[in-house]
Amino acid sequence: MSEYTDMLAVLAGQKPERFPYTPMGHWNRRACKKLLPADCFDDNLYCLPAERHDSRPRTEASRRVVISYARFMGVSTLGCGKGGALPFGHGGPAEIVGELVEREGDKEIWRFEGGSRRLYRFDPYSVQYGYRFPIERPEDLDRLELPDPRDPARWVDVAPDAAAFKAAGVMPAAKIMGFFSGIHNNFFEFQRLMISLIDDPAFVQRLTARLAEWSLACAEEALGRGVRLVEVCDDLGTPEGLLISPEMFRDFFLPWYRRLFELCHARGAYVHLHSHGNIEAVIPMLIEAGVDILNPFDPRETPHLEELIERYSGRVVFCGFVPSDFYLYPRDEDIETLFARAAALGRRCRRGYILMEHGFPEELTSQRFRLILDLVEKYRRIA
Secondary structure, eight states: OOHHHHHHHHHTTOOOSBOOBOOOOBSSHHHHHHHSOGGGOOTTTBSSOSSOOOSSOOOHHHHHHHHHHHHHHTOSEEEOSTTOSBSTTOOSTTSOOEEEEEEETTEEEEEETTSOEEEEEOSSSOEEEEEEOSBSSGGGGGGOOOOOTTOGGGGTTHHHHHHHHHHTTOEEEEEEEOTTHHHHHHTBOHHHHHHHHHHOHHHHHHHHHHHHHHHHHHHHHHHTTTOOEEEEEOOOEETTEESSOHHHIIIIIHHHHHHHHHHHHHTTOEEEEEOOSOOGGGHHHHHHHTOSEEEEEOTTTOOOHHHHHHHHTTTSEEEEESOTTGGGOSSHHHHHHHHHHHHHHHHHOSSOEEEEOOOBOTTSOHHHHHHHHHHHHHHTBOO
């Protein structure tokens, strides 16, 4: 059995010997350099390189680095294309790609396709902010320029990556923008989006359609080159509940998810949707629409995990169950307790379960990182 076949088994409702493992990934380049062995990191691994990804085809040496990373971490999936491996749900050619435009000390400004700019800071923590958005008013949408999703040059690395990852026993993946959060992360400021959902719903429908059609075209191109899993990060909630009403999600965004699920299933592929927050209110909609893997399950944000497992785990693969602040626990045994509980909950999931923690920040010590990897390996065993 390989990581790839374990993923396929879980998605088919079978129980392999180990839970598949899909980490959120290292939080930034600095965390990668600090915590990973030298042969597991190069400038093509993380979604943001030192400055920009090289436009030339990926070398076989760089492809071997990604596979070395997968084997060291024990991951079950790998994103294809330069920058596609890390973090979960972001990076690679099926998302908008960025390049560095300014660096000063611990501050970086990145410009992304479509015209947005983001500010990144690393001290005292790794955080990012929307710095400039290309759409400020409805008429700006008509001037929005996105790259051609059908340009073969955009996908030059995906087919050889997918073939190499499959041969290495890992499921090849692609990442697309969330249909909700992709808007306010990259194109239209969050507060204005929330107001427009009420005051100008026709504009939000047009904006969503423009970006969603682009993402679906990217997904189609990736699937045609051997990708078997599409990952989406779309943060829909907070611990208190959804950011928008269930009715808004149903009317504005669910139709696009239904199209994504249908597109992937028609090509023998799957969709893994991650969201922060308590999104219990829309889980039935997503399952009915056809989502394969659902990861809204930080115990700090979703308190009714046992109930959700009982109600829904026969119809969807659940992922997660480790709280986002797990790495901050002072005692090693407290962290182990979190993984033991996640595995116990995972064994109760009828269709299947995938282990996921919430990533590795730069301030994590090498010793604590090694502990977490050992706990992942220990608690992946299903028996």
